Amino acid sequence: MQISTTPNPTPVDDARLAEILAAPGFGTYFTDHMLTVEWTPEEGWHAGRITPYGPLTLDPATAVLHYAQEIFEGMKAYRHADGSVWLFRPEANAERMARSSARLALPVLDPADFVATVDALVRADERWVPDAEGEKSLYLRPFMFASETFLGVRPSQHVTYMVIASPAGAYFKGGVKPVSLWLTEEYTRAGRGGMGAAKTGGNYASSLVAQQEASAHGCDQVVFLDAQEGRYVEELGGMNMYFVHADGSISTPETGTILEGITRSSIIELAGKLGHQVRERKFTIDEWRDGVTSGDIVEVFACGTAAVVTPVGSLKWAGGDVPSATGDAEGGPVTTMIRQALVDIQYGRAEDTFGWMHRVV
Ligand SMILES: *Cc1c(COP(=O)(O)O)cnc(C)c1O
Numbered sequence: 001m002q003i004s005t006t007p008n009p010t011p012v013d014d015a016r017l018a019e020i021l022a023a024p025g026f027g028t029y030f031t032d033h034m035l036t037v038e039w040t041p042e043e044g045w046h047a048g049r050i051t052p053y054g055p056l057t058l059d060p061a062t063a064v065l066h067y068a069q070e071i072f073e074g075m076k077a078y079r080h081a082d083g084s085v086w087l088f089r090p091e092a093n094a095e096r097m098a099r100s101s102a103r104l105a106l107p108v109l110d111p112a113d114f115v116a117t118v119d120a121l122v123r124a125d126e127r128w129v130p131d132a133e134g135e136k137s138l139y140l141r142p143f144m145f146a147s148e149t150f151l152g153v154r155p156s157q158h159v160t161y162m163v164i165a166s167p168a169g170a171y172f173k174g175g176v177k178p179v180s181l182w183l184t185e186e187y188t189r190a191g192r193g194g195m196g197a198a199k200t201g202g203n204y205a206s207s208l209v210a211q212q213e214a215s216a217h218g219c220d221q222v223v224f225l226d227a228q229e230g231r232y233v234e235e236l237g238g239m240n241m242y243f244v245h246a247d248g249s250i251s252t253p254e255t256g257t258i259l260e261g262i263t264r265s266s267i268i269e270l271a272g273k274l275g276h277q278v279r280e281r282k283f284t285i286d287e288w289r290d291g292v293t294s295g296d297i298v299e300v301f302a303c304g305t306a307a308v309v310t311p312v313g314s315l316k317w318a319g320g321d322v323p324s325a326t327g328d329a330e331g332g333p334v335t336t337m338i339r340q341a342l343v344d345i346q347y348g349r350a351e352d353t354f355g356w357m358h359r360v361v
Helices: 014-022 090-103 111-124 201-216 262-273 285-294 333-346
Strands: 033-040 044-052 070-072 075-079 085-088 137-146 159-168 179-183 221-225 233-236 240-245 250-253 278-281 297-304 308-317 320-322 357-359
Touching: 033 111, 044 111, 070 090, 070 201, 085 111, 085 333, 090 111, 090 137, 090 262, 111 137, 111 159, 179 201, 201 221, 233 240, 233 250, 240 262, 240 285, 250 262, 262 278, 262 297, 262 308, 262 333, 285 297, 285 320, 297 333, 308 333
Parallel strands: 179 221, 179 308, 250 278
Antiparallel strands: 033 044, 033 159, 070 137, 075 085, 075 137, 085 357, 137 159, 221 233, 240 250, 240 297, 297 308, 308 320
16 A cells, blocks of 8 residues: 655644653544545545554545434553554454444445554654653544545445544553443343444444443443343443453353454453453343352453553442442452563563564554
């Protein structure tokens, strides 16, 4: 894939950049450049370019604004102590984006081109990758949307793929803290044959009201059950779930409608290597409640690119609650060990025996 570059004539100056990287937060600041590629049925993917970061001009009839034909990815670039810059399993993001494309009737971007575009933007904006200290990173957001100006309902005949980047601070400031969960019995995120396994904005749009419900009940995040029977734990709005049993084995929900996180799949391999038996299976809400009561479930955690691993505290719903499996502790020993092992690989502090890391700079 050809990618032309038009450098930003007025990049953020060094003093301001240092200020931003000292406290980047999440999703607030964007780098000096963005990457764009267009697709049409006649030309395929073309017009790849890196240009100064800035607003898009869209016709009000642009299809994505009406029918939400769009998908995205989320990944991070990490700086190691020697100054080099790395991505974590970008091929896995590329393959997931290809699967999301298929579900949303969008054209597939070749996984090698996906990785090349992300590499290209990270190289262009390398100075925006924060130092290794404090679990900072450069968050990358590849996305693809229906950019044809047409109100008819059919797969868009013009598609735009972009990559933007935003420096990200540590997810947990002042130590890892458990999240409290609200179990929604009113809303589901994905049904059989739906889009649950695709990373698409529509899934997030439908989760917001449930998240509002969670906040109204004093909980940090919402947990969804399967749409069919309302018994099986699926996931949070944007994180997958794990349950640690007293015998050291680990369960993670598998229902066919969850979004399979790259963090989730990495933990399956990592925990296996650390000697834990890991099972992907259906996991009922009763098993959660009874397991915490009986002592069979000793730790619960959630995982995703943003937080890596988050201990889960208490669970509440309209008719009851389940206390934290670890009491008041800041996450149990297995949760803490898995989190540390993953973060150490990502920041180059531990040997990457899985071949997960991809060097960019
Ligand atoms: C992105 C996402 C996750 C986590 O995936 P990672 O690849 O681990 O970041 C989990 N659930 C949903 C719904 C998601 O969109």
